[in-house]
Amino acid sequence: MRNIRWWLLLAAGMVSIAFAQSPTAPTVRLKDIAQIRGVRSNQLIGYGLVVGLEGTGDSSGALFTVQSIANMLERFGITVPPNAIKVKNVAAVMVTAELPPFARAGNTIDVVVSSLGDARSLHGGTLLQTPxxxxxGQIYAVAQGPISIGGFNFGGGGARVQRNHTTVGRIPNGAVIEREVPSAFLHGDNSLTIQLHKPDFTTAARVVSSIRSAFPNLAVRAVDPATIRVGLDAASSVDPVMLIAQLEMLSVLPDVVARIVVNERTGTVVINGDVRIAPVAIAHGGITVRVQTTFEVSQPPPLSGGRTQVVPQTQVDATEEPARMVFLREGASVESLVKALNALGVSPRDLIAILQALKSAGALHAEIEVQ
Structure with a gap:
């Protein structure tokens, strides 16, 4: 009787340890997988001139640069014929920026300056005032200032040394916001909308459950796999900003679709941890073909009237590697798959072919995305 009781206690202890050591599913903040509708950035673009270049600007063939300089000088009351303008110290550029949400007039933002003509480098240049x-079509910011490119491009006498990309640069805090963009995150019915970055039915349902658990008094529903509507009581004194801050910090377990991303150009394969494999046997063997060509001189006999010719001699050798086979059990994980394929010694490009073959055989339970 004592032995039976001891075995029962031991079994109960082992079960408790097993449950205690089981890994918990990773969760993320709601703000990392979703955003509030109406809270978004806006793209800005402008055309400008960079001056002060040390002979690395546009050539005279860039007619738009010449015309831009003539127009700029004319605004200052100086009239110069376009054919008299030399533009080697000036470059025409496109200026781009991101206007963040809730940015106020007087705030500054970074801008990116990119050469539009055939300038060799923007090193040492200064962007003139660019709307x-x-x-x-409305003007929201004005950019101006010295450009930082983080590289160089020097040369002379037929030799040239270049580091990094010298025709694109940045101006930190180089644009001043002149016009604000209204960001309305509350709808007319006193509600707000949460948009998932990656629509998914399961993730949307989990977000709704998490919000209802934390805020039982809120009216929450999933409109579709990407949209969750949160209604606020009109008579409630809840601060919308504080509520959104609390919503963003909620922990949610997003659902991930088993997917394999393949880039055939670079041979890169990315496999997430939810990939499962049915029972399958994989055999892999390779054939190596080596073609070697040597050129020999064929010399004719003396006084034969023949010509000396170069004759190619080609030798082809083919070597077939013995096929090796591994077996994977039901429900094998991606870790088992990687270990098995590494045991076969496959290259990344062979791995792509094997994964596609497994998918065709119905043994790979995952989507294959080819880039």
């Missing part, structure tokens, strides 16, 4: 417009 930045939105998609509606």
């Amino acid at each position: 930045l417009r939105g998609a509606d």
